[in-house]
Amino acid sequence: MSSSKPQPSPLSPTELVDEYFIENRNRIIEVAAFLDRLDRADDQVASNDYRVAALNKAIAILGSGTSSRVQDIQILLSDPTTEPLPALDRKGAVGAWDRAKGGR
């Protein structure tokens, strides 16, 4: 086997859709339900919470038609800075980077 060559799935495009459509239909409805739930709690949450704002930007990337959606969303959610933190602020990551506050 040529080791570094891509190994595309033998499934045809239609077979891929047949196999994976239902579970991804479910996922996108779950995201819609989450956003509706947030709106019911506070319809300003998208502008007040940087994580929800990032999620909305990620959803725009889903519709962008590019073939690098995963990387684009990963980068959108990442800390773009290059300098180390001078001191430990907390133990864990939160999943999105607060651009308005420099990530912190």
Added chain:
Amino acid sequence: MRYIDHHAHMASRTTDDYANMALTGCVALTEPAFWAGWDRSTADGFEDYFRQLVEFEPKRAAAAGLQHYAWLGMNPKESDNRELSAAVLERLPALLEQPTVLGVGEIGLNRVTKNEIATYTEQVALAATHGHMVLIHTPHLEDKLKGTRITIDVLREFPSLPPGRVLVDHAEEHTIEAILDGGYWAGLTLYPQTKVSASRAVDMIERYGPERILVAGACDWGPSEPLAVPKFIAEMRRRRHAEALIHRVVFENPVRFLGQSPKFRLPAGVAEAASLQAG
């Protein structure tokens, strides 16, 4: 299908998990030292934990028919504590000589602080000086991209450490190319919510091929899955990938990487049986 899980925190798991891994084809696993979910207060506390990894866990694994190996080091989550890190690092060289210890790990960065980088750099230097293999944790979520870049920058400062003896773990779509381009092994750890799903791991095998890619469950004390590798195998089959390709990823690749340590030895006949089974 027989497989090897290179990243499993079995100290946090039950004996039933060992048994279920064996029942689903696992023949060997490696356990990197990590954060217990709370900070330890002394170097003695670390040494007791390391002793658990090299004395007790191999016995629990053997009872289920599994081989158990370990990686020892100061984990990223506690590495910001420079005083404690120095005390732990002082004890590491002797501990690394234990017969089931494959190398230094899991080391690396968490929030990418200056202190974490200093402790990580010292441990890479230790590995380079003593010719040890290295297993590196990369940070979670929004910290992963920046942390992986700095992780690789530090590795480049040690040309005596061959990239092929370094596994950069918890790779995702935005970090895997830099890891593979550097000549390092990339680990895909399969988690229910963070890190990588089985489906995305298969996507990355499809995009980059199987060369220098490993998959593991990285099961620990949080939401995680000790049977993640067999679920990855099921996902590969769902995409109709050849058994030989799956075998390459879950068995041959870990044997190639881990087998660089003379301490890693599978029982006689296991590799041949696994190969025959995969056709």
